[in-house]
Amino acid sequence: MKIDNYKEMLELILDHSHEGVVLCDSQGKIRYFNRIYGETFKLSPESDVGKHITEIFPDARIPSVAQTGIPEFGVIYLWKGQKLVVNRIPVKERGKVIGVITQVLFRDVQELRELNEKVNFLQTKIISIGAEFRQYFQAKYTLDDIIGESDQVQQLKSQVIRHAQSSLPVLILGESGTGKELCAHALHHLSPRSKRAFMVINCAAIPKELMESELFGYEQGAFTGAAPKGRIGKLELVEGGTLFFDEIGDMPLEMQAKILRVIEEKEVTKVGGSKPVPVNFALIAASNRDIEDLVQKGGFRSDLYYRINTCVLKIPPLRERKEDILSIVQHLAFSSECNPTKKLIAFSDEVLQALWDHDWPGNIRELKNLVNFAVNNLGREERLVQLNHLPLSFLKARKESSLLNSPLPFKKAMLHHGKEIIQEALKATSGNKMAAARLLGISRSVLYEKLEK
Ligand SMILES: Nc1ncnc2c1ncn2[C@@H]1O[C@H](COP(=O)(O)OP(=O)(O)O)[C@@H](O)[C@H]1O
Ligand SMILES: [Mg+2]
Missing domain, CATH: 3.40.50.300 (P-loop containing nucleotide triphosphate hydrolases)
Structure with a gap:
């Protein structure tokens, strides 16, 4: 049996290998090549072993690897327009190069090509995913x-x-x-x-x-x-x-x-x-x-x-800039997801009054929820938000807070032109802040806050 003999066993392995193997001595003379190497390069052991490698490949790098003793891995060697992947490994004995083993990977070139194609494909895919991804992570508001x-x-x-x-x-x-x-x-x-x-x-x-x-x-x-x-x-x-x-x-x-x-x-x-x-x-x-x-x-x-x-x-916080309420409410009502037809929606005086009186601990998020609720409550043809459209919890809280009989028109005007109205009220009361606050229907502390600004 061939596989009982060590030398024959090695030959068997080498001849069934899918990579070409050639062994040269330190001078660059061919000492051995396996079957696939011979078949690929049309060489026969009888006539080609003993030849100098450069007789077959004039540009062979084996002599230089033998000289430097530095191995080369995964180097591309161009042979008749075909790219081969080559490893050149110096064999040393007591530090001296005695030969060079060269492995030629025929198969892997095709595999490499496929891998290369795969990498290219993935790269293109990543670029397009990247574009999509950035779109997903864009700023939504301006x-x-x-x-x-x-x-x-x-x-x-x-x-x-x-x-x-x-x-x-x-x-x-x-x-x-x-x-x-x-x-x-x-x-x-x-x-x-x-x-x-x-x-x-x-x-x-x-x-x-x-x-x-x-x-x-x-x-x-x-x-x-x-x-x-x-x-x-x-x-x-x-x-x-x-x-x-x-x-x-x-x-x-x-x-x-x-x-x-x-x-x-x-x-x-x-x-x-x-x-x-x-x-x-x-x-x-x-x-x-x-x-x-x-x-x-x-x-x-x-x-x-x-x-x-x-x-x-x-x-x-919103309570320190209540004059923003009206414009925010109008914007929120128009852009609300509960207003798919984008109809213009108005708010009754009573509603505006209630919004003004509220303290808004949840600020604009709270206001937004309330507007969505009210808009959702509107009938198909309705365009005016009234008290009965607001959430009960909001109305109840409102009753408990002061519902002083305040001059509504002033309040409404405040929503529009806060600064001017305060100046006017102060003028009208000759600078008496208490009286001005009463006139405006707001608390003294709110007026002070506003004046500070
Ligand atoms: N000045 C504003 N005008 C319009 N919408 C606003 C304004 N401020 C906040 N909002 C809206 O209120 C909600 C809460 O805002 P957000 O930025 O999440 O608040 P925060 O991060 O401070 O808790 C969001 O829906 C946001 O779009
Ligand atoms: Mg937040």
């Missing part, structure tokens, strides 16, 4: 979606325009529902990064354990339960776009330290990875909490706070 005529809102909008051009982090502060996320969208939309992704990371909603892999990504097999091929984190995925850290006051302290490092070094290392990759993004953070107070209490890192509080946008 500056025009920030409604309000009050000085506060006008000021806010000009700050948004200014900060959008800067590459510094922006911190947006304000109660829940005041429009922090809306402003973040508008900032990105106006920025030079607007064509790139806008990604939201809700620090209050992502569990602590998941935040790191969500942001940094992880390597293949970084932990049990991880996706088998690993994952790219948002810091990397955003690729020059904007990351919006919503409710940053709720970010765990360890995470804050890591984020600060990313901001400073502009590179990330995946969970379970060792090689950092460069990242590029603009940062917007928002919080409804008093971060300064959090810093004092040890709930927020002061170094991160100093890093992000260079450009600060403070959005005042």
